[in-house]
Amino acid sequence: xxxxxxxxxxxxxxxxxxxxxxxxxxxxxxxxxxxxxxxxxxxxxxxxxxxxxxxxxxxxxxxxxxxxxxxxxxxxxxxxxxxxxxxxxxxxxxxxxxxxxxxxxxxxxxxxxxxxxxxxxxxxxxxxxxxxxxxxxxxxxxxxxxxxxxxxxxxxxxxxxxxxxxxxxxxxxxxxxxxxxxxxxxxxxxxxxxxxxxxxxxxxxxxxxxxxxxxxxxxxxxxxxxxxx
Amino acid sequence: xxxxxxxxxxxxxxxxxxxxxxxxxxxxxxxxxxxxxxxxxxxxxxxxxxxxxxxxxxxxxxxxxxxxxxxxxxxxxxxxxxxxxxxxxxxxxxxxxxxxxxxxxxxxxxxxxxxxxxxxxxxxxxxxxxxxxxxxxxxxxxxxxxxxxxxxxxxxxxxxxxxxxxxxxxxxxxxxxxxxxxxxxxxxxxxxxxxxxxxxxxxxxxxxxxxxxxxxxxxxxxxxxxxxx
DNA sequence: TGTACATCAGTGAACGCGCGTTCACTGATGTAC
DNA sequence: TGTACATCAGTGAACGCGCGTTCACTGATGTAC
Numbered sequence: 001x002x003x004x005x006x007x008x009x010x011x012x013x014x015x016x017x018x019x020x021x022x023x024x025x026x027x028x029x030x031x032x033x034x035x036x037x038x039x040x041x042x043x044x045x046x047x048x049x050x051x052x053x054x055x056x057x058x059x060x061x062x063x064x065x066x067x068x069x070x071x072x073x074x075x076x077x078x079x080x081x082x083x084x085x086x087x088x089x090x091x092x093x094x095x096x097x098x099x100x101x102x103x104x105x106x107x108x109x110x111x112x113x114x115x116x117x118x119x120x121x122x123x124x125x126x127x128x129x130x131x132x133x134x135x136x137x138x139x140x141x142x143x144x145x146x147x148x149x150x151x152x153x154x155x156x157x158x159x160x161x162x163x164x165x166x167x168x169x170x171x172x173x174x175x176x177x178x179x180x181x182x183x184x185x186x187x188x189x190x191x192x193x194x195x196x197x198x199x200x201x202x203x204x205x206x207x208x209x210x211x212x213x214x215x216x217x218x219x220x221x222x223x224x225x226x227x228x229x
Numbered sequence: 230x231x232x233x234x235x236x237x238x239x240x241x242x243x244x245x246x247x248x249x250x251x252x253x254x255x256x257x258x259x260x261x262x263x264x265x266x267x268x269x270x271x272x273x274x275x276x277x278x279x280x281x282x283x284x285x286x287x288x289x290x291x292x293x294x295x296x297x298x299x300x301x302x303x304x305x306x307x308x309x310x311x312x313x314x315x316x317x318x319x320x321x322x323x324x325x326x327x328x329x330x331x332x333x334x335x336x337x338x339x340x341x342x343x344x345x346x347x348x349x350x351x352x353x354x355x356x357x358x359x360x361x362x363x364x365x366x367x368x369x370x371x372x373x374x375x376x377x378x379x380x381x382x383x384x385x386x387x388x389x390x391x392x393x394x395x396x397x398x399x400x401x402x403x404x405x406x407x408x409x410x411x412x413x414x415x416x417x418x419x420x421x422x423x424x425x426x427x428x429x430x431x432x433x434x435x436x437x438x439x440x441x442x443x444x445x446x447x448x449x450x451x452x453x454x455x456x457x458x
Numbered sequence: 459t460g461t462a463c464a465t466c467a468g469t470g471a472a473c474g475c476g477c478g479t480t481c482a483c484t485g486a487t488g489t490a491c
Numbered sequence: 492t493g494t495a496c497a498t499c500a501g502t503g504a505a506c507g508c509g510c511g512t513t514c515a516c517t518g519a520t521g522t523a524c
Binding site: 010011014045046047048049052053 | 466467468469470471
């Protein structure tokens with residue numbers, strides 16, 4: 001085996017490198033600045049090379065999003081498993097993982113929640129996002145079973161939980177927080193305490209009594225994707 | 230005065246029309262689909278005409294964002310003034326206005342919170358967004374004065390409030406909610422109840438005791454823009 | 459162990475479209491006199 | 492009230508770059524024999 005040679009004809013793992021380089025560019029200049037020619041140049045290959053790995057630009061974006069959802073799922077699973085207590089504590093851990101993921105994977109997060117990333121055709125991307133989302137649904141329903149979340153249609157609760165962490169994550173990623181002088185150093189402790197507070201507030205039983213949604217009577221998370229058994 | 234003539238040489242108010250047409254395109258195809266040539270065609274003028282009103286594409290986007298922040302401010306002021314009770318009730322009204330604005334002005338909202346819209350040069354845009362943001366800061370501080378929000382650094386409270394409504398607004402606008410079967414018809418009542426619950430939960434005095442932020446001791450909203458007096 | 463061959467993953471030149479932007483020119487409108 | 496002129500806001504042709512994408516070709520690698 002020869003020593004690591006920088007300039008071999010074959011790249012090694014161009015697919016992986018393209019994604020890495022893309023994330024760098026997104027971090028620095030945003031998703032709009034992504035272009036395959038420029039990325040190929042950064043990856044050290046010619047402009048045609050990426051087409052052996054991605055059919056087109058959209059497929060690269062979809063691959064980044066898919067990887068992101070898989071990383072998010074892993075992070076949520078790992079953080080949830082660290083909490084062995086109440087289901088509500090576990091739910092807060094998922095929320096914490098969500099926000100922490102967004103801040104530590106800004107490039108992924110931006111692509112994942114970009115409207116035009118998700119084409120109806122891409123089943124793999126849909127599956128990966130469904131799995132991550134299902135973790136949240138399950139955690140909310142477990143809170144209901146455990147009695148730490150109000151019974152009934154879990155949809156409003158899921159929306160509440162998701163929008164809470166998604167808003168914080170979005171503001172963190174888009175630097176919306178810098179304008180009010182939030183230092184990155186204090187962000188971590190802030191995320192932890194805020195997600196816990198938000199979710200514990202959500203779990204208070206008085207919520208459904210004022211939600212105005214009981215009368216909808218729809219089935220429990222009927223449209224939620226289910227994990228394969 | 231001749232009857233309204235469809236094809237006069239002078240358009241009338243091309244600037245306004247360009248913005249309107251842009252919002253239609255954003256609604257249908259997203260911000261990425263905006264291009265000045267196509268917009269000019271839709272507005273019924275030649276491709277060079279818009280340049281008498283906007284120096285370039287970025288200036289058009291900035292104009293849309295600025296108009297959006299002005300509309301948002303108006304909506305928040307109007308909704309806040311309808312509530313004459315507690316400061317905390319007024320804060321919830323602002324949150325409701327924020328989410329309702331996002332759902333009824335999707336195009337504006339998308340441009341307003343797009344990372345690349347805000348260039349440091351555009352003072353008018355910065356002013357309009359600062360004013361809207363200041364409404365939220367003032368409302369939070371009024372809750373503190375009134376005693377319905379915990380004392381101390383208001384920053385975490387402002388972040389909490391903002392991220393809550395921003396997350397819900399983002400999910401509404403990006404159709405993230407459709408995947409869990411939230412019907413548009415029930416969204417309105419949901420927004421009202423959720424923002425109220427979220428903000429009343431936020432205002433509970435136990436929050437700062439667990440926020441892990443007291444020790445930061447930073448000045449109250451020191452970086453927040455102040456309204457001109 | 460060497461040779462032939464298939465296959466994979468590169469190169470780099472080229473094509474061509476879309477679109478931002480410019481520019482000389484022109485029709486409409488307002489105003490001074 | 493008409494005329495001259497300035498100015499504003501259009502036209503539409505053209506320029507040119509950026510970039511997605513293609514394609515014939517080629518170097519590297521793996522495998523059968």
